[in-house]
Amino acid sequence: MSGAHTTEPDHEFIVVVVEPETPGNVGTIARAMKNFGIYDLRLVNPPPLDPDGEAYGFAGHAREDVLPNATETTLAEVVAEYHTIGTTAVSHEDSTRHVRYPFKTPTEIADSLESVKTKTALVFGREGTGLDNDELSMLDEVCCIPADGRYPVLNLGQAATILMYELRQFTVEETQLPDVERERASEAEIDVVYRFFDDLLDAIDYSEHKRDKTSQMMHRLVGRAHPTEREAATLTGVLRRAAEHARNPERFRDD
Amino acid sequence: MSGAHTTEPDHEFIVVVVEPETPGNVGTIARAMKNFGIYDLRLVNPPPLDPDGEAYGFAGHAREDVLPNATETTLAEVVAEYHTIGTTAVSHEDSTRHVRYPFKTPTEIADSLESVKTKTALVFGREGTGLDNDELSMLDEVCCIPADGRYPVLNLGQAATILMYELRQFTVEETQLPDVERERASEAEIDVVYRFFDDLLDAIDYSEHKRDKTSQMMHRLVGRAHPTEREAATLTGVLRRAAEHARNPERFRDD
Missing domain, CATH: 3.40.1280.10 (SPOUT methyltransferase, trefoil knot domain)
Structure with missing residues (x-):
């Protein structure tokens, strides 16, 4: 006015x-x-x-x-x-x-x-x-x-x-939804998932000649799902624990 | 099955x-x-x-x-x-x-x-x-x-x-709406609008030094409205008739 x-x-x-x-x-x-x-x-x-x-x-x-x-x-x-x-x-x-x-x-x-x-x-x-x-x-x-x-x-x-x-x-100035962009895990966090996945393949003596292809598949699958920080961390935890179990089954059996 | x-x-x-x-x-x-x-x-x-x-x-x-x-x-x-x-x-x-x-x-x-x-x-x-x-x-x-x-x-x-x-x-395989793309007037039909608009500027002794700018404005205005065939034809008819009136006012007055 x-x-x-x-x-x-x-x-x-x-x-x-x-x-x-x-x-x-x-x-x-x-x-x-x-x-x-x-x-x-x-x-x-x-x-x-x-x-x-x-x-x-x-x-x-x-x-x-x-x-x-x-x-x-x-x-x-x-x-x-x-x-x-x-x-x-x-x-x-x-x-x-x-x-x-x-x-x-x-x-x-x-x-x-x-x-x-x-x-x-x-x-x-x-x-x-x-x-x-x-x-x-x-x-x-x-x-x-x-x-x-x-x-x-x-x-x-x-x-x-x-x-x-x-x-x-x-x-609508502000929706009820959180800002999605901020919530995707960083590439570094997602790379940790891949590293532990590869380590798991190693721990379970996964066929050498299929290893690259399977590692690639995991990159593609996780990559297009755009995991959150929490999801990447949870997945990393599961993979790490699985590799530990594979390498030292007796240690966990003793618990 | x-x-x-x-x-x-x-x-x-x-x-x-x-x-x-x-x-x-x-x-x-x-x-x-x-x-x-x-x-x-x-x-x-x-x-x-x-x-x-x-x-x-x-x-x-x-x-x-x-x-x-x-x-x-x-x-x-x-x-x-x-x-x-x-x-x-x-x-x-x-x-x-x-x-x-x-x-x-x-x-x-x-x-x-x-x-x-x-x-x-x-x-x-x-x-x-x-x-x-x-x-x-x-x-x-x-x-x-x-x-x-x-x-x-x-x-x-x-x-x-x-x-x-x-x-x-x-x-939805087919909506109720006609295919919009087909219905836009052709460039040739739209050019006729511009031609008769320019002719009208001439018929009404529109200031020479503003003519290009005004013609350009008409291009922009009509262009971004994506006129239908019918709209282009109607507009052309109006412009042509306006130019005729401007050039031969007595002829129409005698009718």
Whole structure:
């Protein structure tokens, strides 16, 4: 609002649901919004959302913020303020009409938004009939989720979930998942596994002429599994102990 | 089973739901299965699925096949026959335990299955508590959906939908969407747009020294929008007509 140094986010998303028929679906969408870091829900002509009813029942933790903060709006208001993406299961089969064609898939939507700064509204339609042609013609882009041609019509809440999932790079600052990169064992730690494996081959008098090939196999197998530090250490321990047993069976038998 | 020439598919998927609590979620999962071309649903200790109840109510067209063909099973039976992928919202924060770590994201699962031929079971847990550690320890791999760290727990049906969506390359032979590649206008057709745009600049006596820059802008704008044949033709028609009006305003005024 003020101050030369405030920075606006590159992406701001709202979710708009046009004439949802069942409160449960509004709740489902609200939950998925919170799962993927979108908090601004706008409803066009919604059913009553009873705090003791299905909308709140299906919303999970979104019952605390997304759902009670949802506001009513009209499609015209949304179009005036946002870059709008309408969703539909059915696109035209050819390019001779403009309402549902060209479309983008959710991945393509994500790719195309990457290089622009924009306020975007994700617009979903009714459970039964979706957005009609008049509504879609008001919107800037059309998004279709690729599904099985024999039954491509997703449930409203599931379609919304997939689109938000695909846009998470813009809305989720930090996921629940640990940073995978840091957790792979170092090459040095993994090399220890190979060394003790080779030592085990030696300890069990493994056929000399097959040894190189088998050692190579172990490199390939462990290498493509990207072991964690803990896994490499555990494996090293097992291999070392096996080699010791092979070399000094009587020592362990005496224990 | 027989015949040297029968070819098995590289990938076969089943969906397993362990102790689903509410029939509605079973229906939701069945619908998403049909949307993404998976038909084999196995249930561990499910609630009764009344044909007039929520499971069938939420299943869409999957009420015709996926749901009535669902069978009861045990996790041990599934583990014996399939490569198993368990889903959980919560992974460990470090690599010192093996039950929920390492995990793969749905995209990573898809990538890793690409180069192998396998029968895979996607295993989902209870709505409230998911799969427990004992169950996860029976399974081959763990899948986590990256979501907002502040509220990463997706609804069961939505989590299942995302994983199946990400695996669609293995299960969906043909989507509902037309082949996009074929529908882009040819370069020749798009060049006609540029030619008539330049002609319009000429017809409206557009400043000579800005003409190249503006022409270039039009190339960039239209180029990155990948117009369809129809769009290119429509745009060409508008530009041509605008140029004609600019050159012979009296002719059109007389009409």
